[in-house]
Amino acid sequence: MTKKKVIIIGAVAAGTSAAAKLRRLSEDIEITIYEKDRYISYASCGLPYFVSGRISSMEDLLVNSVDSFSKRFDLNIKIMHEVTEINPEEKFLKIRDMTSGDEFDDYFDYLLITTGTNPSGLPFFKNEKNICYLKTIEDAVILRDFIDLLIKENSSDNEEESKKTGINSHGSKEAVGNVSDKKEITANALVIGAGFIGLELLEAFSNKKLDTVIIEKTSQILPNFDTEVTDYAEDYLNRKGITILKNCDIVSYSADSRQRIISIHTSEGLTIKPDLVFMGIGVRPENRLAGNCGIKTGERGGIIVDENLKTGFDYIYAAGDCVEVNDLLSEQNKIFCLASIASKQGRIAAKNIFDDIKQAGKIIKNPSGPAEKYSFKGSIGTSIIKIFDLQIGKTGLSFKESKKINKNTARIEIHFPSHAGYYPGAEMIHMVTIFDKVTGKILGFEAVGKESVDKKTDIMAVSIFNKADIRSLAKYELAYHPSCGAAKDSINIIGMIAENLFDGEVEFIDCEDLKAIIEDKKPAKDYQIVDVRNPGEFKAGHIEGAVLMPLNTLRGSLEKLDKTRKTVVYCKTGYRAYVAYKMLKNYGFADVKCLNGSYLSWKREQFL
Known part of the structure; x- marks a missing residue:
């Protein structure tokens, strides 16, 4: 045969x-x-x-x-x-x-x-010698060798300056920094595109002590994610000394006699002088x-x-x-x-x-009879990225993706330690769960943090794949030990919040909606914003126009609030705000809402 x-x-x-x-x-x-x-x-x-x-x-x-x-x-x-x-x-x-x-x-x-x-490129570039991609092993070898060459060249140019300010022969790390008032900046490495591959290379450039600038055409890094997650990552990268230029496009460039790009000009009128240009705009x-x-x-x-x-x-x-x-x-x-x-x-x-x-009879058939075809019906797009020690995970749809196709899209934002807070080493995880507010079907999940993001993302991926109701998360039995979880896991907490929502036990207002109200002075007069944290927390930062009424003394201060006005309550992560919400409702306040995700979702700065 x-x-x-x-x-x-x-x-x-x-x-x-x-x-x-x-x-x-x-x-x-x-x-x-x-x-x-x-x-x-x-x-x-x-x-x-x-x-x-x-x-x-x-x-x-x-x-x-x-x-x-x-x-x-x-x-x-x-x-x-x-x-x-x-x-x-x-x-x-x-x-x-x-x-x-x-x-x-x-x-x-x-x-x-x-x-x-194949990696995508920009049509006006002409294969200049300092443009790098990362698709194959050979690309990786070329990129690593070029970085080593760049370090050697810059060290040779000015050894004394290198000792004082880093390896950049054009300028110092201070030359990158805040670019809002600059027309020209220098960078060892320019990353074009803030998607997965561009961000993953930041660790490589940082380890090699390369000053790095990222250009992103859209308004955020990781455009397929929601800003409720990416804003934390941007804050983290800024603290790492990475310069991020958003809403920024390249309009022209100049190359030298060695066929290397020496300057790039942006739509914002900024000139960037890079040693290396990495193309990370996708594939x-x-x-x-x-x-x-x-x-x-x-x-x-x-x-x-x-x-x-x-x-x-x-x-x-x-x-x-x-x-x-x-x-x-x-x-x-x-x-x-x-x-x-x-x-x-x-x-x-x-x-x-x-x-x-x-x-077709070319192979001896299985005695049990013809097998059914294996099928691949599709994907929910579960993914995770690690940038330095920060993990960012996503499964299913983002909130903005879901809103385009489902008018009943809603979200729950929570902030929860990676394990029991009293056990050393707990790190905050910021999570957004997207769901249908009518059916309860989970539509998506995103998380950012330094620990356990993969675990939370995987649990939610299985839930989405099996078409779980968000309320069912409250009943999940998950492994618990103080070093790696909590008696009420964050997944359980999401389900419990959803139960409260569907039972009418709580109402939320999203941060972006409250910001729009505050910016429009007329409707803002109809609202009172109550911060139920402690005085020290309030002093460190609070929402414009909020009044401080710590939770433990709130019951005795209710006469200071107007029951007829719309009331928004918030704390740091949400629990104290929920307790305050129930108190106000029980005392006859008609229109009360908790701020979704509370102050951490408002500020979106956590990784210090």
């Missing part, structure tokens, strides 16, 4: 996952992988930490070597081979050997496309091969597949970052560049290719 041949294009996450699964399912399939890079199956998420030096050896990033992987799973792996054309009707590929330049054809019975993504799906052969691609540039990961051709599948994925909450196609999704899709595609071959 002639073996059926499966060709896989691409050998990082989805491709190698598929190859290993396919071989485990059968020894009677010929499997060939074409990869245009020299490395396969590497930990791309670890590249920033190789650049920083936290991961010292490039070999530590290699999950599998070509030799080991090919021998273990009997694979024909061709590295440094670029597929240049797919002929789906005649089932063959055109391939170019990137080492020799030779071109040849190869035929397949089934094809799996896992071509991943785009590598769809050229698919598009050129008639395989359908979507509005976001990814390959369109069904839930079995099959394209419009019965014998061609696609998986990983190059495909568009159904967002299970918005029912919209998105590009989720997540290794967790890619590896799952690779496995599913392999199982379905195997079933296709088996059902």
Whole structure:
């Protein structure tokens, strides 16, 4: 019996996952992988930490070597081979050997496309020598080597200045600082784009003592998150000495005779003089091969597949970052560049290719009968990023994303220690839970903190995936020890607050709504804002126009408040405000609301 041949294009996450699964399912399939890079199956998420030096050896990033992987799973792996054309009707590929330049054809019975993504760039740049990307291991090596070269050049230029002010030959760290009143600033490293990869590299630049500036075109870092979370991260980065320029676009630049960018000019009239420019504005799906052969691609540039990961051709599948994925909450196609999704899709595609071959009679069928197709119905986009020692997690929709498609979108903001407050080492976690205020369905969750963000995000991801009601969180039984949790976990607290909301036991006003009221003086006259914290807390900072009425003396001071006016109460994190809310309601105050998230959500400065 002639073996059926499966060709896989691409050998990082989805491709190698598929190859290993396919071989485990059968020894009677010929499997060939074409990869245009020299490395396969590497930990791309670890590249920033190789650049920083936290991961010292490039070999530590290699999950599998070509030799080991090919021998273990009997694979024909061709590295440094670029597929240049797919002929789906005649089932063959055109391939170019990137080492020799030779071109040849190869035929397949089934094809799996896992071509991943390419980094996005700005069209007016001309591949200047100090522009760096971070997509492959080779990119990481180039970036790390260039940083080392930059340090050496700057040290040679002015060793004395280096000892006093840092390595920047243009200026000192003070030259970056507050740029609001400056027309020109200098920076060792300029990061264009404040998404995941740009922010993850900040640790690398900081470890190398590079003064760093970030330019972001939108109004916040991590644009897919809510500002209720990212504002804390921005405050944290500012305290780390990172300069963040938001609502800022590049309009032109200048390069020197060495083909290095020496100045960048922004839409705000600012000139930045960088030594290194890192492009972190995102990635785009590598769809050229698919598009050129008639395989359908979507509005976001990814390959369109069904839930079995099959394209419009019965014998061609696609998986990983190059495909568009159904967002299970918005029912919209998105590009989720997540290794967790890619590896799952690779496995599913392999199982379905195997079933296709088996059902065609080319492999002895399983005695139990034909297997059902494995399906990938979509994703909720669970992700996490670590910047220095700060973790930022998200699953499901952000509040702003949900509001666009669901008029019943609401949120609960809480601030809770990572474990019991009396046990040493507790760190505050700031959390936002997005839900449907009519049905109770959880729609999204975001968190930022130094500890346990992954745990909280994972719990909420499972809850969202299983379509849980937010009130059910109150009943979750979670592991507790003072060193790693609380008797009432923060997840339980979110559920209890939701129970109170649905039972009419509390009402909230969001910070942005209260700020709009204060800014508009006319409606502000109808409100009284009550701060129920202690005098020391109030003195350290409070909301404009608020009156101090500490909770423990509030009951005896109620005559100072007007029952007919709209009342907003707040404390530090929310609990004392809730107690005050119940007290005021019990004493006949008609219109009372708690400030959602209380003062920490108002100020959004916590990481000192």
